[in-house]
Amino acid sequence: xxxxxxxxxxxxxxxxxxxxxxxxxxxxxxxxxxxxxxxxxxxxxxxxxxxxxxxxxxxxxxxxxxxxxxxxxxxxxxxxxxxxxxxxxxxxxxxxxxxxxxxxxxxxxxxxxxxxxxxxxxxxxxxxxxxxxxxxxxxxxxxxxxxxxxxxxxxxxxxxxxxxxxxxxxxxxxxxxxxxxxxxxxxxxxxxxxxxxxxxxxxxxxxxxxxxxxxxxxxxxxxxxxxxxxxxxxxxxxxxxxxxxxxxxxxxxxxxxxxxxxxxxxxxxxxxxxxxxxxxxxxxxxxxxxxxxxxxxxxxxxxxxxxxxxxxxxxxxxxxxxxxxxxxxxxxxxxxxxxxxxxxxxxxxxxxxxxxxxxxxxx
Ligand SMILES: Nc1ncnc2c1ncn2[C@@H]1O[C@H](COP(=O)(O)OP(=O)(O)OP(=O)(O)O)[C@@H](O)[C@H]1O
Ligand SMILES: [Mg+2]
Numbered sequence: 001x002x003x004x005x006x007x008x009x010x011x012x013x014x015x016x017x018x019x020x021x022x023x024x025x026x027x028x029x030x031x032x033x034x035x036x037x038x039x040x041x042x043x044x045x046x047x048x049x050x051x052x053x054x055x056x057x058x059x060x061x062x063x064x065x066x067x068x069x070x071x072x073x074x075x076x077x078x079x080x081x082x083x084x085x086x087x088x089x090x091x092x093x094x095x096x097x098x099x100x101x102x103x104x105x106x107x108x109x110x111x112x113x114x115x116x117x118x119x120x121x122x123x124x125x126x127x128x129x130x131x132x133x134x135x136x137x138x139x140x141x142x143x144x145x146x147x148x149x150x151x152x153x154x155x156x157x158x159x160x161x162x163x164x165x166x167x168x169x170x171x172x173x174x175x176x177x178x179x180x181x182x183x184x185x186x187x188x189x190x191x192x193x194x195x196x197x198x199x200x201x202x203x204x205x206x207x208x209x210x211x212x213x214x215x216x217x218x219x220x221x222x223x224x225x226x227x228x229x230x231x232x233x234x235x236x237x238x239x240x241x242x243x244x245x246x247x248x249x250x251x252x253x254x255x256x257x258x259x260x261x262x263x264x265x266x267x268x269x270x271x272x273x274x275x276x277x278x279x280x281x282x283x284x285x286x287x288x289x290x291x292x293x294x295x296x297x298x299x300x301x302x303x304x305x306x307x308x309x310x311x312x313x314x315x316x317x318x319x320x321x322x323x324x325x326x327x328x329x330x331x332x333x334x335x336x337x338x339x340x341x342x343x344x345x346x347x348x349x350x351x352x353x354x355x356x357x358x359x360x361x362x363x
Contacts, residue, residue: 119280180239
């Protein structure tokens, strides 16, 4: 184990040295997440070269990926019994725990606080929206932006693509972005414009975003299944799925298919939240709204996807148009006050309005 650590340390010394001293504490913690990504399958007890090869063929190349796989899926993927698959998963989780990567099943609040310290925040490009998020988009969390068409969901995502590349000291994540486009609305020209307007090198920003256009819900499930591998490969610190539900919503029509659809969405969302925690990455999903005609007061729209998305997203932000501007409202959060703010959409992507009013606390 010690030897392993030493090897990993020397590999990661190079990029960590660039982080400024103010962030030294944070970067130490981040390094422990990197170590996790570098643990090898062959270090898992009970897994020999043959099984390692089968796992590799099934697209599982890191201990983390094995640890977050379901026994049913793994048994199918490597053609073994469910019991054997469960043992492999358990052993991989044991190794992660031994390397102090995953919290044990129960952790004390102060240890949890230590882990939260490794959390990074990415500026959204709007100070008001950052304020609503208490300092920016968090890693180790799934943040959902929902709203009707034209409310600015994709514009938030594009702006985040430009911000994530920036150094941590300047509000970025100093990392890559994976953009999963289910609606075919990603526009490199728009990202180019945003980067330019913000004074960033557009080429560096564009090169930093790996786009995956997905065509149907099975394709999306397949990509999410392998996401851990892509996160490592692209050194991604931000994963965006714009949008999470459109494909499933279009394909699973009628009430009879609802349970199946929800189960599939559930699997995707749980994988996302676990990846966010394990890799210390920020995950952003966008979601549509449906009208709820039974509502007489207030805004008669609510997010689609029902309880599954509502319960899995760590933070939910409702976006809506208000004249030329947009209003963002924190709808669901374990610790943010319920408040709303205004922002605008311009050549910089999303931006503060002229007057930049402070977040208006409702609680
Ligand atoms: N370059 C720009 N300058 C100013 N405003 C822009 C620019 N590009 C886009 N917009 C604004 O952003 C809106 C589109 O927002 P966006 O694409 O984020 O919507 P969305 O919430 O993702 O909608 P959908 O549900 O259809 O995907 C446009 O209607 C326009 O008002
Ligand atoms: Mg959109």
